[in-house]
Amino acid sequence: MLGGLLVMGGLGALCGVGLALASKIFYVYVDPKIEAVTDALPGANCGGCGFAGCAANATAIVAGKSSPSSCVAGGPEVAAEIARILGVSVEAREPEFARPGCTYGTHLADLQYLYGGIADCRAAMILGGGGCKVCPIGCLGLGTCVRACPFGALSMGPDNLPVVDTALCTGCGTCERVCPKHIITLTSTSERMIGEYVTDECTAPCQRSCPTGINIPAFIQEIHHGNYEAALAIIKEKCPLPLICGYICPAPCELACRRNLVDEAVAINPLKRFVSDYEMRTGKHITPFKAPGTGQKIAIVGGGAEGLTLSYYLARLSYQPTIFEAKPQLGGILRYVIAEDRLPRKVLDHEIAGILETGVEARNNVTMGHDFDLQSLFEEGFDVVALTKGGFDSRQILKPDPSGYDASLPGVFTMFDFDYSLSKGKNIRQSRRVVIAHGGLEGLELARKCRNMGAQHVTIVTNLPYQELPIELQDARALSAEGIVVRPLTVVTSLQGISRRLVRVTIEETGPNGEAPEENTTISADTLILSAGRLPEFVFVRSEEAEGLGPGEIAWQTIETFRTFPGAKDGICTVPEPGRISDSSAVVKSLLSGRRLTRAIHRYLTDGTIPPIENLACEAEAILNVTEVHDVVPSERERPPILDVTGDSKRAWIFPSEYPGLDEASARKESERCLKCGLICYRKQK
Numbered sequence: 001m002l003g004g005l006l007v008m009g010g011l012g013a014l015c016g017v018g019l020a021l022a023s024k025i026f027y028v029y030v031d032p033k034i035e036a037v038t039d040a041l042p043g044a045n046c047g048g049c050g051f052a053g054c055a056a057n058a059t060a061i062v063a064g065k066s067s068p069s070s071c072v073a074g075g076p077e078v079a080a081e082i083a084r085i086l087g088v089s090v091e092a093r094e095p096e097f098a099r100p101g102c103t104y105g106t107h108l109a110d111l112q113y114l115y116g117g118i119a120d121c122r123a124a125m126i127l128g129g130g131g132c133k134v135c136p137i138g139c140l141g142l143g144t145c146v147r148a149c150p151f152g153a154l155s156m157g158p159d160n161l162p163v164v165d166t167a168l169c170t171g172c173g174t175c176e177r178v179c180p181k182h183i184i185t186l187t188s189t190s191e192r193m194i195g196e197y198v199t200d201e202c203t204a205p206c207q208r209s210c211p212t213g214i215n216i217p218a219f220i221q222e223i224h225h226g227n228y229e230a231a232l233a234i235i236k237e238k239c240p241l242p243l244i245c246g247y248i249c250p251a252p253c254e255l256a257c258r259r260n261l262v263d264e265a266v267a268i269n270p271l272k273r274f275v276s277d278y279e280m281r282t283g284k285h286i287t288p289f290k291a292p293g294t295g296q297k298i299a300i301v302g303g304g305a306e307g308l309t310l311s312y313y314l315a316r317l318s319y320q321p322t323i324f325e326a327k328p329q330l331g332g333i334l335r336y337v338i339a340e341d342r343l344p345r346k347v348l349d350h351e352i353a354g355i356l357e358t359g360v361e362a363r364n365n366v367t368m369g370h371d372f373d374l375q376s377l378f379e380e381g382f383d384v385v386a387l388t389k390g391g392f393d394s395r396q397i398l399k400p401d402p403s404g405y406d407a408s409l410p411g412v413f414t415m416f417d418f419d420y421s422l423s424k425g426k427n428i429r430q431s432r433r434v435v436i437a438h439g440g441l442e443g444l445e446l447a448r449k450c451r452n453m454g455a456q457h458v459t460i461v462t463n464l465p466y467q468e469l470p471i472e473l474q475d476a477r478a479l480s481a482e483g484i485v486v487r488p489l490t491v492v493t494s495l496q497g498i499s500r501r502l503v504r505v506t507i508e509e510t511g512p513n514g515e516a517p518e519e520n521t522t523i524s525a526d527t528l529i530l531s532a533g534r535l536p537e538f539v540f541v542r543s544e545e546a547e548g549l550g551p552g553e554i555a556w557q558t559i560e561t562f563r564t565f566p567g568a569k570d571g572i573c574t575v576p577e578p579g580r581i582s583d584s585s586a587v588v589k590s591l592l593s594g595r596r597l598t599r600a601i602h603r604y605l606t607d608g609t610i611p612p613i614e615n616l617a618c619e620a621e622a623i624l625n626v627t628e629v630h631d632v633v634p635s636e637r638e639r640p641p642i643l644d645v646t647g648d649s650k651r652a653w654i655f656p657s658e659y660p661g662l663d664e665a666s667a668r669k670e671s672e673r674c675l676k677c678g679l680i681c682y683r684k685q686k
Contacts, residue, residue: 033062033085040081041071046150048072048172062086069093072151072170094291096171098154098164099187101202102139103217103678105160110134110680120144125180135680136624137200139183145175189289192237193313194599197617204677205625206268208617209256211588212239212595216253216268217676223271224671231275233288239591240312241305241351243280244334246273246661247343249588258626258677263634267662267670270640274667280347285354293318296605299377300324301368301408302388304332305587306537308355309594310388310601315358317602322361322382324372330362332390334587368408374540375499378554384601385540385556388594408535411502411527412495415446418529422449431527433457435505437492438531439464444472446529447484459523460486461507463571491571493520493560495528496543499553502526508571537561537597541604560610561600624679631684638662638670 037058044054049070051057060066061082068086069079083089115124115132121144124131131140141160153168154175162175162184175184182200197203197213206216214235222231235242249269257265279286296319300307303325311321329335330352334343356362366372368389377385389408411431415438421428434450436443439462447458466474466488473479473486487507494506505525530536538558545555560571603610617623640660662670675682 031062034058036085037061037082040074040078040085042074042078044073046073048150048170048174050173050177072172091292091294094188094190094289096186096188096191097166097169098145098162098171098175098184100139100162100164101183101185102137102161103202103676104681105139106132106141107160108681108684109138115140122178122180131181135202135678137181137183137202137679138681139181145179145184148174148178150174188291189237190291190317190602193316194595194602196613198613199615199617199620199623201617202678203617204679205256205258206253206266206677208623210238210253211249212245212591213618214238214253214272217674219275220266220268220271220671220674221676223275223667224674226668228275228278229286232279232286235272235275236286236288238595240309240355241591242272243276243347244305244343244351245269245588245591246276247347248338258629258675258682259632259673261627261629262632264637266673266675267637267639270638270662271667271670274662274664277661280350285357287354287358288316290316290358291318294605295320296383297322297381298384298386298601299382300386300388302332302390303327303330303362303364304388304390304590305334306390306590306594306597307332307386307388308352309591310386310597311360312355312358313595313598314601315355315360317598319601319605320359320361322363324366324368325362325364326367328364330364338587373500374410374497374556375554378542378556383541383605386597386601387535387538387540388597389535390590409502409538410497410500411525412535413527413529414533414535415442415529415531416533418446428453431455433459433523433525434527434529435459435461435492435507435523435525436529436531437461438529439469439473439488440531441470441472443531444470444484448482450527451483455527456483458484459507459525460484461490461492462486462488463491463510465489492528493571494522494558495538496522496545496555496557498545498549498555502528503548537593539597539601539604559600559604561597626680626682629675629682632675632682633685635673637673638666640666 038055041054041058047053049057049066049072051060051066054071057066057070061068061070068082068088069076071078071082111132112129112134113132115127117123117127119142121131121140121142124140124142130136131138133140139161141156143156143162145162146154146156150172151168151170153165153170154162155165157163171186173186176182176186183202197208204217207213210216215238219231219234222228222234232242239245246269249272251269253268254265257268259265298314298319298321300311300314300321300323303323307323307325308330311323314321323330325332327336331348334348335345368387374385387408415436418428430453431450432455434447434455434457436447436450436458438446438460443460443462447460450458460473462469462473469486469488476486479486487509490507490509492505493508495502496504496506502525504522505528506520506522508520539561540556541559543555543557545557549555600610640662677683
């Protein structure tokens, strides 16, 4: 009996030890936060978050790999509860919806072969050529995205393309993840405003040629259906001054129109003017969607086309932009250079009033460097300061600076201003360390002048390789003895300053073909001299720099803007439109610059980084296109009624404010001429 008890007791103890050891070996720690988040989730396991069930999403949320608002089935209440568990806050954001990016289904598009295999887009992609369509990015129409949608928001339309029910779409991105051609993507009004067309996107030739990037086929189709306000909303996603462009835009889009291969281009610019005239005739401004935002304050120096554009888009992104303009009225070149017989002032005033109605404040008769500066703007509470003063042409409409140079920025000169001031005997503050962005003999001559004026050290920065520099700039030893250093294949990427003085300049060494930077160096500098005849569109933000700050001083730095686009070889000093002139083409290009500045500021304030855009369609050396069209019936282009040039009506030919635009019947008829082009597809009429 006793022996049996001992045996049973021993076995029990042995099992207990084994279980204890197993619990230690196989124990899995469960984070209480993960458990709490899992309990807060609805348990739908729908996959809309992009993870395999709610438990996996909860783990990702706690690890910071997923957002507290990632559960599209739970709604805002679930997001708020998860945020409470994590100790963070949830802010309102703009909803996203799926958007198919193909125009023509397989029954209308050109095909390589007839596909009769498995009814799944991913299976069809395995075959050579990436599917049955000639177009490499065309939708295959087999409904993989429809079957994958967990909320039934997608269906196949009669044209064999997916149709999105925005009332059901939650923006979960499941369709985007399963589409093998990435032809269906998530989008929002904000993303379309600051987005750019890329080479793997279905775009029409007119879209790619439009200086501002308007979705031309889309707005023309809205005109065709009589939806004029919707057409204007599409235009204003890319162009905030459509009526002005209707008067002065040189319309390069019409040169690219495929209708030219048959008869005449579609009257794109007159159609744009038609819907813009419609807005002015109604007496109201059509203000499109305004995204939720933080309301951060942004100062914009310059009230011309670029500054107006930047302020408009920032306001639509719910920032608080304020324009600082040196002249009594906004408009810049639009008002003070372009004659009224080309751009009626009532048109300009109407467009500016519409921009101000979005929440833009304007302060006129104030000049940077005299009435305010970076220090005072930051002291006033502005989070960002953007410089959009324009070039030398814009300065001609301002009162000349008595000191002989543009006093906007501390320690920053153009070479023209610097040389002019020296030639006139003007006093320029003594500089100790100078950076000159110029790779020619003029830059070397100026460097020696700076040394003679007392500069201790001069650095010449150029994006040219060593062997392409003038021979005088290749003798590093002799120049070093003069206190001059030449940095080939180098660009300026950032300025740092304190209050009213420049302190440092950051430069980067690039590869011989302009590839990614090899070295990032910050050097002390109190003067930067630029080779361009104008100041670039600098954007300033507060810096975390604390060293060297005196009482009441504020540290600032620039952020990169246009260097995130291809072709910016001069770093932060790149002019966004090389060779820009003071005329209509310059105005239209300024709208693009303003929108790109908006992207940079918005990305910086929301994400902390400004990612570069790769494969820009407008920068591509070659893009898929067609050189001939078939089965398109010729039709005559619609034009405004011919005026009787006798008597008083002759005046209409002299003053464009009285030039008639297209009437409604003509506009609707002209919109029918649009071929509704895609990358290579177009509407065939036979």
